[in-house]
Amino acid sequence: MALIHILLGILLVGPLVLLLIGYLRGRKQTLTTPEKHVSILLIINSTLLYALAYNVVYFIQEFFLAVGKQSLGLTAYLYHNNHNWEGTHPKEALMQGSGALSIFILGILLWLAYLSISHWKSWWRIFVLWLAYHGLIQSLPQLSSAPIDPGTDVGQALAYLQFSPTLEIALGAISIVAIVAVSYIFSRYFLALGHPSVALDHPFKRTRTVWHGAVLPAIMGTLLLFPYRIPPVDRYEMTVMLLFVSIPSVFAFAWVGKAPKPIGNEARGRILVLPIILTIAVLLVFQLVLRPGVVFSPG
Secondary structure, three states: OHHHHHHHHHHHHHHHHHHHHHHHHHHHOOOOOOOOOOOHHHHHHHHHHHHHHHHHHHHHHHHHHHHHHHHOOOEEEEOOOOEEEEOOOOOHHHHOOHHHHHHHHHHHHHHHHHHHHOOOOOOHHHHHHHHHHHHHHOOHHHHHHOOOOOOOHHHHHHHHOOOOHHHHHHHHHHHHHHHHHHHHHHHHHHHOOOOOOOOOOOHHHHHHHHHHHHHHHHHHHHHHOHHHHOOOHHHHHHHHHHHHHHHHHHHHHHHOOOOOOOOOOHHHOOOOHHHHHHHHHHHHHHHHHHOOOEEEOOO
């Protein structure tokens, strides 16, 4: 258990140390040309796509949790920020892991999809990128927290499978390492959102690019998610906590390694209408349809 706490501490403190090293390294290098391509439009559009992707992945997780209970003959209820069920079944604890498993698989599939469209200049590239990110980052922490709190969804599933404490700790440690790896890899992807004319040859240019394309949109997107999660207000806490799981590492890794060549994106040039429409539509569905609860009756 101590190993999990140590790795979690590194996950939280490590980005601060890495950012400090990057800052000191940047001060020692000559900034030949300043970054002039700050795109307010990219920040706005990426914020909308972050919030939209979060909601899509979260809904899929809760949907599969409800369907999993229904498959056992239980009556399940799907809400905008949770799910519930009536009745009991010996395998209901196992089905508590169906949500995290479904979005983890979704994240892997969308990651592969992103690799095939990484050269696109369409805003759909950013949307698929955020979808893949959320699929992985909303699922992996559930595995790392299971050894600490067996009452979590994944913790209950592992208990049903009779995983030993040692195996649970090992899986938790692997998941934390995976979060760091995902943060590093996705930091490269967000660097590619930079303006095509900008050479990412300086740590300050690279961190600024990731700040505009990912970090600031994630912060603003988290604020935008508030009306989707309430009521009750405490359901919003996990949304805020998720922000600190990986985004600081994505930011800190911006200056590490070889930077990809920026290829630009149409999200830098105009306000995207369709994401705005979808964002509003999802809010209406969440509050008008899902908030009262959708019933999944057995058989």
